[in-house]
Amino acid sequence: MLTLQEPIARRYRLQRCLRRGGMSDVYLAYDELMHREVAIKLVSSDDADRIQRLHREVQAMSKLSHDHILPILDYGEQDWYHYLVLPYMKRGTLRERIEKGRLTEEEAGNILTQVASALQFAHDQGIIHRDIKPSNILLDNVDEQYVYLADFGLAKAVEEGSDLTQTGYLIGTPEFMAPELIDRPESISSDIYALGVLLYQMLTRRTPFTGGTPVSIYWKHLRELPVPPTHLNPAISYAVEQVILCALHKDPQRRFPGAEAMAQAYETALKASEQTGTSLIAQNFAPAVVTLHKADSSTLPDAVRQTIPRRQSLRRNLQKSIVALVAVVLFAIPLSLGFLVARDSSQGHLIASAQFAGNTQQTHHASTPRSTPTQSEIRTPRHKHKHKHDSDND
Secondary structure: OOOOOOOEOOOEEEEEEEEEOOOOEEEEEEEOOOOEEEEEEEEEOOOHHHHHHHHHHHHHHHOOOOOOEOOOOEEEEEOOEEEEEEEOOOOOEHHHHHHHOOOOHHHHHHHHHHHHHHHHHHHHOOEEOOOOOHHHEEEOOOOOOOEEEOOOOOOEEOOOOOHHHHHOOOOOOHHHOOHHHHOOOOOHHHHHHHHHHHHHHHHHOOOOOOOOOHHHHHHHHHHOOOOOHHHHOOOOOHHHHHHHHHHOOOOHHHOOOOHHHHHHHHHHHHHHHHHHHHHHHHHHHOOOOOOOOOOOHHHOOHHHHHHHHHHHHHHHHHHHHHHHHHHHHHHHHHHHHHHHHOHHHHHHHHHHHHHHHHHHHHHHHHHOOOOOOOOOOOOOOOOOOOOOHHHHOO
């Protein structure tokens, strides 16, 4: 662990390492001026590339003031280090939440809405995140259903070219990288693809493509289709699955045009699946309520009234047939021993009886009316949250 004799900027005293990454190390520190815990990102001054990316993150996040984007508290340089101070989210990341179990469609939709709102705001400011993944989504200290999009270390302006032409290699997390990045600059659509991978992972606990090396993973993005999410989690509805697969389309032009459009499509799919599910439950388990009224033939339509004598005649004939059949059966009971001896005729009789019983049951069910319950509109309450960053960390 890094040990410093004096607090950074005379106020941030390091306590322990939270995360070591390829671009920076993040420490838990205590802000002796504001009396609160903070997260501080440190980059060594002898690494020009990392310093450049830290400055890029500061520039990007200084333009992005949004309820679901983790804000910058402070930044600067001291001795051999450049630092960036952020709020400390003690509940951890979405990645840690997913490791405990997959999310429900409602939980995933709540997080998707918040992240999409933050991402849409960044896109509107001309900034592409380029590193959407669960470890860069932090859970709020007060409400774990409230999240922040963080780590804009790989963010870049929309008009900038691809890193592939500048450095000779792609930059990002292979599991979340869109296939077109092999020969095109990053775009809003590549962030949408990563958002689709995030949604896939929230609902299934795995990413669409995995492999032993970054190259093997990215090759699958280029050549293979993802396993349908419903194969991994049957609780996912068909409508929700279509939203995921649309975001993961190989062709950028076939994906959602923006993050908010994707979130709205998911909300619509979720409502549709909830209403369909409620309808099926009602049809299977709701008791049928039948109200009987004495019908007056004078009030019935002519077409119905004309059929009444015919139906009454058929009913009388059917009753006579049933009485005759019962008489035959009662007469046949004393002769049962004879039927046992005559096995061939007995088998034919049993088959005929079974067929008659089946036909009778079918006739009875067909004549029994069913009530069809009406579907009620289901509304999912939206999450409202007011948050003050300074008070969260006290």
